[in-house]
Structure formats: C-alpha cells, structure tokens
Amino acid sequence: MKISELSQQTKVSIRMIRYYEEQGLLKPTRTHSGYRNFKKDDIELINKIRLFKEIGFTIEDIRPILHCQLTQISQQEICDQLKHKFSCQIEQIDQMIANLNQAKITLRQYL
Structure with missing residues (x-):
C-alpha cells in the first residue's frame, strides 16, 4: 500500500510516517520507481507506536520495544x-x- 493509504487508514500524517521510517520504526519496501510500499502489518505497527507515545514513551524508548x-x-x-x-x-x-x-473528588465537592 502507498504511504497516502497508510496515512488514511491510521490517521497519522504522511510526514510522521516518513519520520517513523527515518527513525527505523518502519521499513517499507520500495517499488522500481522508488515509491514506498507498506504492508498491512504496518497499520498495526503504527497503532502500537501511537499507543506507546500516548503513554509517555519516546521514540528512543519505542525502538527497542518494537x-x-x-x-x-x-x-x-x-x-x-x-x-x-x-x-x-x-x-x-x-x-x-x-x-x-483526587482531582475529581475535589471538584465534586464544589458541585
């Protein structure tokens, strides 16, 4: 699949996908004309990357995890x-x- 398709399916920008590739988190193959070719597994991989980022991991933390x-x-x-x-x-x-x-309990006291 092309990078634009991967971007649409994962809701991650093309620029961020390229960054993940630069950081070694994604390894697409290339077509004869040089276009990136991603696999369906890359959708799951990007979802994992997003999850780890959301819980506070850096790219440097994520690389060895993957x-x-x-x-x-x-x-x-x-x-x-x-x-x-x-x-x-x-x-x-x-x-x-x-x-x-604790914040929720405190706020409820004011209701």
Whole structure:
C-alpha cells in the first residue's frame, strides 16, 4: 500500500510516517520507481507506536520495544530491560490515575 493509504487508514500524517521510517520504526519496501510500499502489518505497527507515545514513551524508548517484539529470539537482555521500563511506566500511570481521582473528588465537592 502507498504511504497516502497508510496515512488514511491510521490517521497519522504522511510526514510522521516518513519520520517513523527515518527513525527505523518502519521499513517499507520500495517499488522500481522508488515509491514506498507498506504492508498491512504496518497499520498495526503504527497503532502500537501511537499507543506507546500516548503513554509517555519516546521514540528512543519505542525502538527497542518494537525490535524486541519483532525478533523475539536472543533478545532476553533487551526484553528484561523493557520489562523494567514497563514496570516504571505502570507506576507512573497508577500515580497519574490516583492524582486524577483526587482531582475529581475535589471538584465534586464544589458541585
């Protein structure tokens, strides 16, 4: 599929898709005329990237996550590091949820 189709299906701009490619997160093939050719799997990949970005991961954090998921062999050390990173991120999310719940309780007092 062309980059424009991928952009439409994922609601991610063409510019951002190109950036993900530059950062090594996407690896499209090229046609004889040089156009990028993406696979259907790239839709899921972009959705994963968006999810990780939404929960606070940087591109530098996401790269090894995707690499670990894609290779899943002889990557135990990287994957263990990711598990630690995930645990830390979960703690941060839990703290954000607690803060939001406290804010909601405070606001309800004024209703």
